[in-house]
Amino acid sequence: MSQSTSEIEILYVEVHRRMIENGEWDRMLHLLSSKLSESGWTDDLLHRAKENSRTMDPLSLQTILQELLSHAQTSVPLSVKREITILIKQFVKEQFEK
Numbered sequence: 001m002s003q004s005t006s007e008i009e010i011l012y013v014e015v016h017r018r019m020i021e022n023g024e025w026d027r028m029l030h031l032l033s034s035k036l037s038e039s040g041w042t043d044d045l046l047h048r049a050k051e052n053s054r055t056m057d058p059l060s061l062q063t064i065l066q067e068l069l070s071h072a073q074t075s076v077p078l079s080v081k082r083e084i085t086i087l088i089k090q091f092v093k094e095q096f097e098k
Helices: 005-021 024-039 041-055 061-074 078-096
Strands: none
Touching: 005 024, 005 078, 024 041, 024 078, 041 061
């Protein structure tokens, strides 16, 4: 069964709303931040940003952000992705299978 993009967006908004209302969103953000920091991901990204800014002329925040975005998304450790994905799946299951 295929869902339209608007149905998926509606579902996303509902899940996000519920996560915010019960504090799960903040808890997951804190956990994600901790795990990324523990893995060295945060320091790596900061180092890359500094290196990019040192060699950039003229300096452009927009350009630095664009260059880092791709690396940031692809370099999140698989273990962190899996842990957060499991938590989200559990939350959705608990919320919608009542």
